Amino acid sequence: MRELAAIVGPEHVEEAVRVGDTARTGRARARVRPADADEVAAVVSWCYEHDLAVVPVGGGSGYAGGAAPLDAEAVALSLDRLSAMRSFDPGLWRMEAEAGMTTETVARRARESGLLFPPDPGAAEQSQLGGTIATNAGGPHAFKYGVTGDWVTGLEAVLAPGEIVRVGGPVRKDVAGYDLRALLTGSEGTLGVVTAAWLRLVPAPEAQLPIAAAFEDVGAGCAAIERVLASGEVPAAIEYLDEATMEAAGGSLPEEPARALGMRMASGSGGASSYANGRAPFVLLLEADGAREEALRVRDALLDALHEGEGLLGLTAPEAPGDVRALWRWRAGVSHAVTARRGAKLSEDVAVPLDRLREAIEGTLRIGERHGLPACSWGHAGDGNLHSTFLLAADHPGERERADAAAHDLFALALELGGTVTGEHGIGVLKARQLRHQWTPAAVAAHRAIKDALDPKGLLNPGKKLP
């Protein structure tokens, strides 16, 4: 404690704390809050010298337990004091920000200058840039704009045994060295600690025009997604919500979309059609964006594509900025609404090729049935990325174990469909040892060889992202 205090200052060391994320917490011997990259390097160096584990901690909004120490002697390293905007050149569409800046601050600063930082993984006010890079976080708009790593042109990170390195920078193209930038992105703190990043930005679209559409079943909804792609237009987002998800979250929909999707009777309507019975078997949430005229044109083409096939029950396409924001705010609250259903849930972010999405959605329900747990899913349909969820009563004996068994079956299903056990949350501790089912032994060996090469003592976030 005394030596760590000498590095970061006594007011920035706490003894015996619990840290972690939404999925898991754990005890650490100490938490330190360094002020800058030099102090991060000094802390890592000290830990490496004393054979103590280092667990980098961001905003704590992760879903895989990546920030939970597994070893009570570990040192938790909070990045929250590294929150400076080192440089911002709106005219050049770029920014250099420290790891502890919240995702919302990054996005807001860009927005205030007419620019967009596209990654929108949720929990923007809590999540920190370093954490979103360490998990390579996605989000609804990844379909058009890609994931966090696609917007990182350079990284500053501390590698073992405590050295600051910078790869890339404000330059937009660089093939000089191996792509350490990409290797660190998504490595969940197991290869190094991200301390700052150079980000590229783009001009913000003038208009964002969502469409919410209800279909009579999963098959009709998935067929509509394929028609959307065949239209030759690029939606900014293609999200879906299945029936049980809508049961949980539909009640908080604003009035107009709720009516249009059949979740609520139009007040005073005498002749409601047969679907207006408070259920929406399958909902798609699309968005067209761009300059206003172009966004309108794309939206019309998407509407045509949705209307072309069978099974469309109703749709709505709000235009007023307040209505658009309300719809996305509702979407951002879906996870909480589902949790509220029974008090707890186990949710896994498997991803599959788009043509296997229907099987993954229906398979999720079958796995839930098999284990006696209510199940549902929603997520980033265009990327084939589900949030497959099993609902739990937190205090019900045996349910947690059944949910773990269900998750195991879900991972097997994702792999059988040619997918991945994690599309955007990472392996963390929850999915440790799943990669060996996804990759062949030779690929797993390469994964291990890289870990051993960059962290020979195995002290950087040990137990996480294990293959």
Next chain:
Amino acid sequence: MRELAAIVGPEHVEEAVRVGDTARTGRARARVRPADADEVAAVVSWCYEHDLAVVPVGGGSGYAGGAAPLDAEAVALSLDRLSAMRSFDPGLWRMEAEAGMTTETVARRARESGLLFPPDPGAAEQSQLGGTIATNAGGPHAFKYGVTGDWVTGLEAVLAPGEIVRVGGPVRKDVAGYDLRALLTGSEGTLGVVTAAWLRLVPAPEAQLPIAAAFEDVGAGCAAIERVLASGEVPAAIEYLDEATMEAAGGSLPEEPARALGMRMASGSGGASSYANGRAPFVLLLEADGAREEALRVRDALLDALHEGEGLLGLTAPEAPGDVRALWRWRAGVSHAVTARRGAKLSEDVAVPLDRLREAIEGTLRIGERHGLPACSWGHAGDGNLHSTFLLAADHPGERERADAAAHDLFALALELGGTVTGEHGIGVLKARQLRHQWTPAAVAAHRAIKDALDPKGLLNPGKKLP
């Protein structure tokens, strides 16, 4: 020879060949042409067992000597027989192609289904997909669309000591393992041999509308680029050509752009303005793309941005598809036209932050002067990526050495400006040992550690991409 022939068939082994690329060739003990990934793995395995170097060879259009063996005992491994389209799902915007397929075939197959494979590094009919992935090749449209790696969702590769691995696939998001896909991309055959890739595609833009504009000097042209960015529009390409480049290449410009840019008098024109004297001090080549109306709108906004400032001498904005193709075909021939000037050239693809582009362009000329060599540059202005070039007479004694010294100064300039020694061609053999000037020792150590971890015997393309 007998054992290699047993793997690939005697008709697919040649003894004592020279192989390489446009920059460098070298002697190999044998060249083998395996038929599939299994045979690639068997060849790598055999070489690893017998301590023989393996040099992967693609289309030979590289600029850094990456495909030239440095050791006459090496086995050159040509990927050209791995040219199958394993799967193509136009409706799902994706393709799985083998490494030996030419970039043009990939692009054409996409185009025939209304899709775009955006990377356009040049030499499309010669270059092969595996090589463009191994170098993470860029091209003019990388400004909007990114580089090759941005379109690769999965890789099949042979790693040492001869094992096929598959990472990613037709799934669009995957954060399960370390990003081996990105690590192999751009690794120039030094970590593994790419045998196939899953590619994502996008709907092809309906219209591509270029603008060519001449400015009175580098400063006025670079100021125009910053106005273009400030316009809030995203051009598909922002290319530039400096005065000496236009001297070399301007003669082959089609009539209309040549006249508009002041490279040729309008025939019969009595009152040509003062700049119509056969020189264009600085030329920008922009492109707006998208749905037709949107592309026209963006083009108008770009034209406004170009017109707003000082120093615009003339511009042209062709719309007829034939004229558009002619302009880009001319752009693709610039490198050859520059070579023809004196018979040979040394061209380096440094990249700098966009706000340092002017200094890099002017610095290239000063370096040429200092070494007594005519110099010029052109390239991907929006990405700050120059092709800084020193013109040589192939048979003039001492010029090659002076050019090498000039390149050395150029690398130093790029680093001083916060850039990289290579934006898109790679390190190869020509830029070996430059990375240690760009990266700190700790980052270089990480680069070496990764190489040692994945290629412990150092037999995969030895001598290439050395830090």
